[in-house]
Protein backbone atom coordinates (compact mmCIF):
# COMPACT_ATOMS: atom_id res chain seq x y z
CA UNK A 726 0.00 0.00 0.00
CA UNK A 727 1.30 3.48 -0.89
CA UNK A 728 2.02 5.71 2.15
CA UNK A 729 -0.71 8.33 2.66
CA UNK A 730 1.51 11.36 2.04
CA UNK A 731 2.89 10.02 -1.22
CA UNK A 732 -0.60 9.44 -2.55
CA UNK A 733 -1.54 13.04 -1.72
CA UNK A 734 -1.55 15.55 -4.56
CA UNK A 735 0.55 18.03 -2.56
CA UNK A 736 3.46 15.55 -2.54
CA UNK A 737 3.65 15.49 -6.34
CA UNK A 738 5.97 17.83 -8.26
CA UNK A 739 3.49 17.96 -11.17
CA UNK A 740 0.85 19.49 -8.88
CA UNK A 741 3.17 22.31 -7.79
CA UNK A 742 4.65 22.78 -11.28
CA UNK A 743 1.12 23.41 -12.52
CA UNK A 744 0.29 25.81 -9.68
CA UNK A 745 3.49 27.82 -10.13
CA UNK A 746 3.32 27.68 -13.92
CA UNK A 747 0.22 29.87 -13.73
CA UNK A 748 1.38 32.34 -11.08
CA UNK A 749 3.18 35.50 -12.05
CA UNK A 750 3.70 37.12 -8.66
CA UNK A 751 5.31 36.12 -5.38
CA UNK A 752 3.18 34.95 -2.49
CA UNK A 753 3.84 33.92 1.12
CA UNK A 754 1.55 30.99 1.88
CA UNK A 755 2.54 30.78 5.54
CA UNK A 756 4.31 33.39 7.69
CA UNK A 757 6.27 36.18 6.05
CA UNK A 758 9.65 37.41 7.23
CA UNK A 759 8.25 40.22 9.39
CA UNK A 760 6.17 37.66 11.30
CA UNK A 761 9.12 35.29 11.66
CA UNK A 762 11.70 37.93 12.45
CA UNK A 763 11.18 37.77 16.23
CA UNK A 764 12.02 34.04 16.20
CA UNK A 765 15.27 34.64 14.31
CA UNK A 766 16.28 37.57 16.47
CA UNK A 767 14.96 36.84 19.96
CA UNK A 768 13.56 33.36 20.47
CA UNK A 769 16.31 31.33 18.79
CA UNK A 770 18.89 33.97 17.89
CA UNK A 771 20.55 32.96 14.64
CA UNK A 772 23.81 34.61 13.60
CA UNK A 773 23.50 36.48 10.30
CA UNK A 774 26.30 34.30 8.93
CA UNK A 775 24.36 31.07 9.60
CA UNK A 776 23.83 28.70 6.70
CA UNK A 777 20.04 28.41 6.54
CA UNK A 778 18.13 25.82 4.51
CA UNK A 779 14.63 26.83 3.42
CA UNK A 780 12.72 23.70 2.44
CA UNK A 781 9.69 24.09 0.19
CA UNK A 782 10.31 27.78 -0.41
CA UNK A 783 7.73 28.03 -3.21
CA UNK A 784 7.35 31.56 -4.58
CA UNK A 785 7.55 33.20 -1.16
CA UNK A 786 9.66 36.27 -0.50
CA UNK A 787 11.20 34.75 2.63
CA UNK A 788 14.68 34.10 1.18
CA UNK A 789 14.75 37.57 -0.36
CA UNK A 790 13.64 39.33 2.83
CA UNK A 791 16.16 37.32 4.85
CA UNK A 792 18.85 38.34 2.38
CA UNK A 793 17.85 42.00 2.78
CA UNK A 794 18.01 41.60 6.58
CA UNK A 795 21.59 40.31 6.35
CA UNK A 796 21.10 36.54 6.19
CA UNK A 797 23.09 36.09 3.01
CA UNK A 798 24.04 32.44 3.37
CA UNK A 799 20.72 30.74 2.65
CA UNK A 800 19.89 27.84 0.36
CA UNK A 801 16.29 27.54 -0.80
CA UNK A 802 14.98 24.29 -2.20
CA UNK A 803 11.69 23.10 -3.63
CA UNK A 804 10.14 20.04 -5.19
CA UNK A 805 8.98 22.13 -8.16
CA UNK A 806 11.64 22.86 -10.76
CA UNK A 807 9.22 25.37 -12.31
CA UNK A 808 9.16 27.58 -9.21
CA UNK A 809 12.91 27.22 -8.63
CA UNK A 810 13.58 28.49 -12.16
CA UNK A 811 11.16 31.40 -11.65
CA UNK A 812 12.77 32.33 -8.34
CA UNK A 813 16.24 32.21 -9.91
CA UNK A 814 15.06 34.67 -12.57
CA UNK A 815 13.54 36.99 -9.94
CA UNK A 816 16.79 36.95 -7.93
CA UNK A 817 18.80 37.68 -11.10
CA UNK A 818 16.56 40.58 -12.08
CA UNK A 819 16.88 42.04 -8.58
CA UNK A 820 20.65 41.43 -8.52
CA UNK A 821 20.38 39.37 -5.35
CA UNK A 822 22.73 36.39 -5.14
CA UNK A 823 20.26 34.01 -3.51
CA UNK A 824 20.76 30.30 -4.02
CA UNK A 825 17.72 28.34 -5.29
CA UNK A 826 18.27 24.63 -5.92
Ligand SMILES: C[S@@+](CC[C@H](N)C(=O)[O-])C[C@H]1O[C@@H](n2cnc3c(N)ncnc32)[C@H](O)[C@@H]1O
Pocket residue numbers: 735736741752753754755756780781782783784785802803804805808
Ligand atom coordinates in the same frame (compact mmCIF):
# COMPACT_ATOMS: atom_id res chain seq x y z
C1 LIG B 1 1.99 25.62 0.42
S1 LIG B 1 3.52 25.88 -0.46
C2 LIG B 1 4.40 26.90 0.72
C3 LIG B 1 5.49 27.71 0.05
C4 LIG B 1 6.30 28.62 1.01
N1 LIG B 1 6.97 27.85 2.06
C5 LIG B 1 5.45 29.69 1.65
O1 LIG B 1 5.29 29.70 2.87
O2 LIG B 1 4.95 30.55 0.91
C6 LIG B 1 4.33 24.29 -0.27
C7 LIG B 1 5.65 24.21 -1.03
O3 LIG B 1 6.36 23.05 -0.63
C8 LIG B 1 6.91 22.43 -1.77
N2 LIG B 1 7.13 21.00 -1.45
C9 LIG B 1 6.21 20.03 -1.24
N3 LIG B 1 6.80 18.86 -0.92
C10 LIG B 1 8.14 19.10 -0.92
C11 LIG B 1 9.27 18.29 -0.67
N4 LIG B 1 9.15 17.00 -0.36
N5 LIG B 1 10.50 18.86 -0.76
C12 LIG B 1 10.63 20.17 -1.09
N6 LIG B 1 9.59 21.00 -1.33
C13 LIG B 1 8.36 20.47 -1.25
C14 LIG B 1 5.92 22.69 -2.87
O4 LIG B 1 6.47 22.58 -4.16
C15 LIG B 1 5.48 24.11 -2.53
O5 LIG B 1 6.31 25.06 -3.14
